[in-house]
Amino acid sequence: MKKVFLPLLLLSGFVAKAQNTSKSYIDKYKDAAISIMHDYGIPASVTLAIALHESASGNSTLAKKSNNQFGMKGGKHSYKSYDSVLESFEDFARMMTERKQFSKLADKFDSFDYKGWAKGIQRGGYASSGKWSAQVLSLIKKFQLNSFDEKPEDQ
Numbered sequence: 001m002k003k004v005f006l007p008l009l010l011l012s013g014f015v016a017k018a019q020n021t022s023k024s025y026i027d028k029y030k031d032a033a034i035s036i037m038h039d040y041g042i043p044a045s046v047t048l049a050i051a052l053h054e055s056a057s058g059n060s061t062l063a064k065k066s067n068n069q070f071g072m073k074g075g076k077h078s079y080k081s082y083d084s085v086l087e088s089f090e091d092f093a094r095m096m097t098e099r100k101q102f103s104k105l106a107d108k109f110d111s112f113d114y115k116g117w118a119k120g121i122q123r124g125g126y127a128s129s130g131k132w133s134a135q136v137l138s139l140i141k142k143f144q145l146n147s148f149d150e151k152p153e154d155q
Helices: 002-018 022-040 044-055 061-066 085-098 114-123 132-143
Strands: none
Touching (some): 022 085, 022 132, 044 085, 044 132, 114 132
16 A cells, blocks of 8 residues: 555655646746736736636646636637737736726726726626636735735836
């Protein structure tokens, strides 16, 4: 029994290390989210929390194979594929500022109102789950992501 258990234990440790953790994902992409906040006005906390939620901290098949961190769909209801994760972040920001159902959020909420943004994105039809914004807000609270929602230097 010990001979079988030890290799399985070692293998499970290896598999766990191969996957992103939420904290490592945040560390890796917080600067991209902050940059988007400065360029587009979307709170960094919201961008990070949505990416964490939709990509399972970068561990979903879509995130791994297509660099799609936000579950973004393209033509004919298929998911978009990106050359890089950062390209996925930029596309998310463009969608939030260019699509009619989301573009008004930047006028309504500042980059500190992560609750307003999360609820507004849900009301705009981003996700079909009625619990989606609560899940995103829970991630913001759990990882204190709102600490990244700072004012740009020139404001």
